[in-house]
Amino acid sequence: MNVRDRLPSGHGDRALIAGVVCILVGALFALTPLRVQLPSAFYVFVEVGILFVIYGMLVLGLDLQYGHTGLVNFGHVVFFAVGAYATAMLSAQDSFAGIALAYPWPLGLVAGVIAAAILGAAVSLTSIRLRGDFLAIVTLATAEIFHSLFVNFEDIFGGNVGILGVPRPIAAVVSDGDTRLAATLLVLGGITLLTLAAVTRLTDAPYGRVLRAIRADELVTRSVGKSTITYKTQSFVYGAALAGLAGGLFALYNGAVAPGFFTIQVTVTVWIGMLLGGAANHRAVLAGLAIIMGLRLISRFALDVTPVSSDVFASMRLIVVGLILVAVIRYRPAGIWGDPQELGVDQ
Amino acid sequence: MSLLAAEGLVKEFGGLRAIDQLSVSIEEGELVGVMGPNGAGKSTFFNCVSGVIPPDDGTVTLEGTDVTSDSPESLAHRGLVRTFQDTRELETMTVRDNVRLAAPDQPGERTLPALLRSSSMREREETVRKRADELIEMFDLDHLADEYSSNLSGGQRKLLELARTLMLDPDVLLLDEPFAGVNPTLTREIADHIRNLNADGMTVVIIEHELETLTELVDRLIVLQQGRLLVEGEPEVVLEDERVIEAYLGGDSK
Known part of the structure; x- marks a missing residue:
């Protein structure tokens, strides 16, 4: 028998510390003349590693929704995409097509998270009161709708080309390719570790107990006085916001967004x-x-x-x-x- | 003024009137039994009163406040808690977590205190855990505390459901067939618990088929038939009533 008696203390803080350390080391590479040299066979690992830590934020958010709360979200990519597009459109200097507003990138990133969270709230507003399968269908449909919006509204989203000219904050301060890759992996990996720490804290706390109770039996959870609609909405919105964060970071790493990244x-x-x-x-x-x-x-x-x-x-x-x-x-x-x-x- | 009162409750499912102009009132500190043949509307009555199903017509008042169609969670906050006929455990959670979950006023159930591991959350959790352990011990479930509740037997599930309910410290407790499928020893044990709770001032309403246990437990019996109130009164008087014998026992007076 595997029992995890989740005491709200200690556990999960290792991820917090590791995350901070990663970001600091990454910043060290980015901001000092310190350089790393990677064996060229390593590049592909680092590149996939960067994609992994970005997808890591997606999977942590999805698991908060599905694993812990039992909400089925078959359109998780849409929140990733909306975060990426919002960040890109706000911060891109000049794009071949589509909107490029050239605001500072931190503003774009915050907007990306908020946009994904708002979309998450809108989706949950329509279907979270209904039976679980409706949410699955609505999320799947939302993802398809947005995909075709991105492709077809060229003046806004840049069509198949997408939004180009998105600032790359790490590339801007590190000219050396190897160091840039290492710094990017460290900073983004650090953010994923911080995400891990945050969701661990949430789910280890009594908050997580309510989520797991909803997954087990919503009516019982209501009958012991928990407002399950609030929790389901929160869980869904948090998952969406994490995907938005991942999207925004992806845009700022990649320097461009296009529908092909968000299938x-x-x-x-x-x-x-x-x-x-x-x-x-x-x-x-x-x-x-x-x-x-x-x-x-x-x-x-x-x-x-x-x-x-x-x-x-x-x-x-x-x-x-x-x-x-x-x-x-x-x-x-x-x-x-x-x-x-x-x-x-x-x- | 009654503690809990239903006035003219109506609930239809399709063409079927599950309860029909049902008016029942429960006084504070009472221990009341609800009986009736299958399909008499007992569970529907509970569902309407506890907010699980909104009634089509009629009102429910709790301590004089109109709570008709209020949600189960808001009724739980007001001190009215129920159990379910088919025991509903949170099967994918341990016995401990089942009981702890029901604790009210846990700041750690909000995002920020949970993320920040606030001291208010940790202090409350200490109390919650102590109280949960007390209840688990009280119902002889301590050796099963770390088991998933899906591993419990039918009787143990009834006990767990009671323990979880008591975590909320309710004023009114609605029990839907607490003795169904429970062996005689455990039945007596559960009955004792109910009697003690009532002696401590809790108002309890019980739906039950197990007549013997019910009649010796309760102060008052309410008999429903086809969604209407047939007879109510002291158990001895009600059980002697012609109409009850006719309707419920099918003319066969035990």
Whole structure:
């Protein structure tokens, strides 16, 4: 039996300290003449690592919604995209197409978080009172609607090209490529660790107990005096805001946003990562995401040594990922590190 | 003035009137039993009173305040708490967490105190944990405290539900079939708990089929039939009533 008696003390603060340290070291690289040199074989790892820590914020938010509160969000990418677009449009210096307002980037980032949170609030307002499956459909539909808005409203969102000329704060202060990559990974990784610390604090506190109670039985939770609508809305909005933060940071790292970065593939990846690792366990969902993204990375190398075309290889990769998922669901339905009793699945 | 009063309650499901112009009043400190054949509207009555289902017509007042169609959570804040006929545990949570959850006024259930680990949250949690452990011990669940409640037996679930309810320190307790599926020893134990709570001043209303336990427990019996009040009064008198024997016991006086 696995019992986590969540005492609201200590636990989760390691992530807080590690996060602060990462950001400070990253800042050290960025602001001093200190330089790092990465072996060139390392680049791809660092680049995927940066994407991983950004997606890490997505999966932590999704897990707050689904793992802890039981809210099914099949359109998580839309909050990521809205955060990224809002940040990009506000802070871009000049874009090929679409709006570029050239405000300072911190303003853009804050606006990105707020925009995603507002969209989250709007979505939950329409469907959180309804049965769970409605939320799933509404989120999926919202993601599709926004995707086509981004593609079709060229004057606003830049169409398929997207918004270019987004400031890159770290690149602006570090000219050296290797150091820039390392600093970016450290700063963004640090922010993900801070996110981990924050969600851990939330879910370890009595706040998390109410969320898990809603996941188990909403009526019982109401009958012991908890306003479940408020908690469900909050949980959904917090998850959306985290995705918005991830989006804003992505825009500021990448220097551009385009619809191609925000496909349903993103939602699928974070969902698979969460289920693979084990929902309702913050570190497990991050580990699950690392596995799925790691597989993708390894397969890149494998492509060089396999005698098949890249098309065939891409299909094979999908088959392998699918098989792994089937195996996990068959043998560990609660995920690799998930607790089947807590998630209410039979082994 | 009654503590809890229902006036002319009506609830229809499709074409069926589950309760029909039902008026019931409960006085403070009373221990009242509600009985009636299946489909008499007992659970619907509880659902309407506890805010789970809004009634189509009629009013519910609690301590003189109109609480008709108030949400279950706001009624819980006002001191009216219920249990469910099919015990509803939070199965994916431990026994401890089931009980602790119900604690009112925990600042740690708000975002900021939770994020900041405020001292008010930690102090309240200390009290909550102590009280929860007391209740768990009181209901002989201490050896199961760290089990997921899905692992509990039917009777233990009834006890857990009671413990969780008491965490709220309610003024009015509505119990929906607390003895259903419970063995005789445990039935007596639960009955004793209910009697003690009532002696301490809690108003209790019980729906129950287990007539023997019910009649020796309660001060007053209310009999429902087809959504209406058939008879009410002292248990001995009610059970002798012709109409009750006819309707409830099918003419077969035990």
